[in-house]
Amino acid sequence: MKARLARYGLWQARDFVIDRALAILFTGAAVIFVSWQMFTAGSHAAIARGGLDAQRFGAVVLKGIVELVWIIIPLLAVRGISADDRKEGRYRLLFAKPVSVPRFYAQAFAIHGVLAMMCGALVVAGTRIIVPLSPISVRGALMIFLASYLLVGGLLFLFSAVWRWDWLATGVVLAGAMYLAGEFPKAAWLKLLPPAWEIGLQLRVLQEMQPLDWRPLLWACGYGVACFLLGLIVLRRRPLAT
Amino acid sequence: MIEYAGVGHTYAPLGGRRVRAVEDMTFTVRAGEVFGIAGPNGAGKSTMIAMLLGFLAPSEGRITVDGRAPRDFVEREGIGYLSELVDIHPRWRARQAMVRFALLAGIPAATLDARVGQVMQLLALEEHAGKRMKELSKGTRQRLALGQALLGETRVLVLDEPTHGLDPLWTQHFRELVPSLRRPDRAILIASHNLDELERLADRVAIVDRGRLQRIVETRGEVSDVAVTRYRIAYRGDAAVLRAIFPDAVELAPDEVEVAVVGLEALNRGLAAVIARGVLISSAVPSYSALEEHFRQAVRSDG
Numbered sequence: 315m316k317a318r319l320a321r322y323g324l325w326q327a328r329d330f331v332i333d334r335a336l337a338i339l340f341t342g343a344a345v346i347f348v349s350w351q352m353f354t355a356g357s358h359a360a361i362a363r364g365g366l367d368a369q370r371f372g373a374v375v376l377k378g379i380v381e382l383v384w385i386i387i388p389l390l391a392v393r394g395i396s397a398d399d400r401k402e403g404r405y406r407l408l409f410a411k412p413v414s415v416p417r418f419y420a421q422a423f424a425i426h427g428v429l430a431m432m433c434g435a436l437v438v439a440g441t442r443i444i445v446p447l448s449p450i451s452v453r454g455a456l457m458i459f460l461a462s463y464l465l466v467g468g469l470l471f472l473f474s475a476v477w478r479w480d481w482l483a484t485g486v487v488l489a490g491a492m493y494l495a496g497e498f499p500k501a502a503w504l505k506l507l508p509p510a511w512e513i514g515l516q517l518r519v520l521q522e523m524q525p526l527d528w529r530p531l532l533w534a535c536g537y538g539v540a541c542f543l544l545g546l547i548v549l550r551r552r553p554l555a556t
Numbered sequence: 557m558i559e560y561a562g563v564g565h566t567y568a569p570l571g572g573r574r575v576r577a578v579e580d581m582t583f584t585v586r587a588g589e590v591f592g593i594a595g596p597n598g599a600g601k602s603t604m605i606a607m608l609l610g611f612l613a614p615s616e617g618r619i620t621v622d623g624r625a626p627r628d629f630v631e632r633e634g635i636g637y638l639s640e641l642v643d644i645h646p647r648w649r650a651r652q653a654m655v656r657f658a659l660l661a662g663i664p665a666a667t668l669d670a671r672v673g674q675v676m677q678l679l680a681l682e683e684h685a686g687k688r689m690k691e692l693s694k695g696t697r698q699r700l701a702l703g704q705a706l707l708g709e710t711r712v713l714v715l716d717e718p719t720h721g722l723d724p725l726w727t728q729h730f731r732e733l734v735p736s737l738r739r740p741d742r743a744i745l746i747a748s749h750n751l752d753e754l755e756r757l758a759d760r761v762a763i764v765d766r767g768r769l770q771r772i773v774e775t776r777g778e779v780s781d782v783a784v785t786r787y788r789i790a791y792r793g794d795a796a797v798l799r800a801i802f803p804d805a806v807e808l809a810p811d812e813v814e815v816a817v818v819g820l821e822a823l824n825r826g827l828a829a830v831i832a833r834g835v836l837i838s839s840a841v842p843s844y845s846a847l848e849e850h851f852r853q854a855v856r857s858d859g
Contacts (some may be wrong), residue, residue, distance in 0.1 A: 315634065315662030315708060322659045330649070403643035409628060410609055410714075411639035411660035468690060555611035556567075 317413040319421060324471065326425050329344060330391070334426070337388045341439035345382050349375055350444045372445035377521035379441050380455050384513060385488065389435075389467035389481060392428035395422055397478040405554045415554065416546040417452060423471055423542060427463050434459035454520040461531040461538075462513055463466060468538030469508055472545035475552065480532060481526055508541075509534045558585040558608065558712065564618035565603050566768075572742040577603040579767045581617070587711070588740045592758030592775075596855055601747045605716055606625060608745070609635060621712060629712075632752035632803040634661055636705040636713040637847050640747075641696045643741070650700055651680055653689065654707070661708035673705045678733075685782065694721035701751040702730070706737070713744045717751060731756055755847040763854040770854035773847055786843035787823060793835030801829045814843055843852065 346476045360371040396419045399405045409415055438455050441447065469487060473480035495504055495511035512530035519526050563581040569575045606612040607619055608628030621629040627694040629635070644653050654672045663671050676682050684692055688857050693701065696723040703743040705713065719727045734757045737744060748754050754761050755775050761771045789805075790812045791798060798805055799812055800852040803811040817823045829835055840848075 315659045316632075317634075317662050318665075319660075321665070322656065325656050326660070402645075403639075403641055405647060406609075406611070406639040406641075406643060407637065407701065409656065410635045410639075410705075411708070412631055412634035412659065412662055413660050414631050461844065551583070553612045555606045 315412055319412055319413065319417060319478070323421055323425055326422050327429060330426050330429050333544050334390050334514040335429060336432040338387055338430065339436060341386055341390070342379075342383055342433065343438060346437070346440045346444060349379055352411040352423045353444075356428055359532075364446070366447045369434075369451070372441075372447045373521055373523045374449045375445045376438070376441050376447060376451050376455055377517050378460055378484055379437065380520065381439060381517050384462040384517075385460055385466055385510075387430055389472065389484070391426045391433075392423065392467040392470040392474070393461065393481045394478075395419060395426070395474050396545075397474040398518065401478050402556055407467060409554060416549045419471070419475075419549055420424045420542075420546060423467065427467065430467070431456070432464050433457060434463075448523060450523055451520065454516075457515060457526055457528075458513060459533060461516075461534045464538035464542075465508055466538070468545070470543035472509075472541040472548065475545040476547040506526065507538055557586040558591075558621055558745065559620045560604070560617070563604075563617070563619055564606065564616040565584060565607060565612060566615045567599075577767050578607070578614075581764075581767075581769050583762055583769060585743045585771060587743050588738065589736065589760065590734065590746065590758045592754035592761035593745065593764060594749070594751055594761050595764035596749075597768075598856075601764060602716070603767075605745075605747060606766070609637060614854055633712075634708050634710050635709040636708060636720055638698075638705040638715045639704050640716040641714045642701040643691045644697070644701070646688065648689050649685070650687055650689070650692065650696075651676065651685035651824055653700065654681075654704060654739065656703040658707050661704075661710075661720055663707060671707060672777045675706055677838075678706075679703045684722060692809045695723055695726060698722055699726065708778075711739075711742050713742065715744070715746045718746060718747055719748070719750065723809045726755075751847045751851055755845050761847060761850075763851055765855045771850065773850045775847060784821075785818070785846060785849050786814050787840050788812060788814050788843050789840045791830070791835050794833075795831045797830055797835050801826050801833075843855060 357371065361368050408418070434456060438447070438452055442452075466479065466484065466488065469478050469484045473483040477483070488508060491507035492507070492511050492514065494501070494507060498504065510528060512534055516526050516531060560581045560583050563578060564576070565578040566576045580602065603612065607614055608621070608626055610630050611624070621628055624632070648656070648794050651672065655668065656678060658668050658672050668714055676685065681696070681703060684696055687849070689697060702715070702718060705715065719730050722730060729859055731753065732746070743757065746754065746758060759776055761773045761775055762772065771824060788808065789798070792811060802813070802815040805815045807813050815826070817826065823840070827840060831837060
C-alpha cells in the first residue's frame, strides 16, 4: 500500500493555517496598522486627493510594508519544515509508514508556498484598505512575495534538511550576502550567493510604480529552487535519526 | 524475512566522542515468527530498530527486509511500528491522529473510517477520540501509538517496549492481542525489558548487551533442558539429606534452599532421591524463569 499523500495534503494545509498562517497574518496586520498610525496630515491629504498622487503615496507605503515582511513571510512559512519533525521525534511514526521522505516535505513546501502567497495577497489587500494601490504595485508586490518565498523558503528548506537551526543559518547567509553585495557590488563571486539584494533593488522599483525587472527575480527564484532540490537530495540521503 | 548480517553502527557526532552502539550483529527473523529483543539500557536495542526502519544506516554490514534495503521496504509497504517514545504532535486529537496515520498507511478512502473505528474500538480509544494528545494519559497515548501501528496490514510489526506505561489490565489485553496478530507471512519483533512478557509472547529472544548479540534463546520447549536453572525448594525434614544430594544447595531460609541443576531430569532425579530418604517437598519453583536465567548468564554486570 502506498501512502495517500495527496489527501494528507489537506492536513498539511490545516497545520500551516494553525501553526504558521495566523502568525504571518498577525505580523502583516501589525505592520499595516503601525504604518497607518504613522500617517501624517500630508499623508491623509494625499490619499484624499485620489488619482495618481494617491497611488504614488500608496506605492511608497506598500514598499515600506513589503520591505518589512518579505523575509518574515517565508521565514514563518518554512522554518523547521523538516527539522522540527526530527527534533521532536515525530519522524518515527510518520516515516514507518509507506511514505517517501522527500516527497512528503516537497508537498509540504508546495502547500506552504501556495498558502504563504495567499497570506501575501491578504497583506496587499490589507494595505489597500489604508491606501489606494495601482494594479502595477499589486502585481509587483505579489511577484516579490513569490520570488522571496522561493529564495528564502528554498534556503530554509535546504538548511532544515541539514540541521535544526535553519532560521539562524538562513538569516546569517542572507545578511552576509546582502552585506557582501553592498561592499563588493562588482565581484563575480556574488553569483554564488543568494541574490537577496536583488529583491531589495526591486523594492525601489516597486516604490517608483514601475514594472519590476523579471530577470533578477527569476535568478532569485532559480537560486531558491536549486536550494530546494538540494534539500530534497539531502532528505533522501540523510539518516533521520541523527 | 528480516536479516541482520554483520551489522554494526558507530555514532560519530561532529567533535564528539565516537560511540560504538551495535557491533557485528547477525541473525534472521522468519516470517510467521514473534521475535523478541531483550537487553539492559544502552544495549543497542533502539539503534537496531532505527536501522531496521531505515532511520539510521549501518556503519558496517547489511540489513534486509524481504530482500530489500530497509528504507526501500518501508517506502513500499510500511512497517507497523510502535516506538518506545510516543512522539505525536501534542495538538492532534486522538481520532484525527489515527486518520492521519491511516492516510499515510495507505488505507483506501472506502474503508478508512471503518478501519480507524475498528482499531479504536479494539483498544478502547473511542471515549478519547476528541481529546488532544497532550490531554491523554501515558497509557492511553501508548494504546493510540499501538493502534496506529496496527492500522495497515503490514508484513512487519516492530513493537518497542509495547507495554511501557500500560496498566496491568491493558498489559494483559496486549498479551492476548499479540497471538491474534500472528500471520504466516508476518514477522513480529518485540523489544522489551520485560523478560516475562517476552517469554510468553516470543518464539525466540535475542539477548543483546553492550551492542553485541549475546545469544538467541528458544522460548518454546527446550530451554529448561539446556540451561543451568536455579530452583527454590521448600522442604520438611533433614537438611543434611538435601545437602548430600545437592552439594551446591544454598540455604535461603529455614526449610528452603536454592539449587542449580541442568535440565528437568536432573532436578527430578535429585528430588526423587531426597524424597526416598524421607524428606517431604512442599514446592520446587524456578528462582528465575528460563529466559531470566539466560539473561543473567548472558548479561554480565562487570561492564
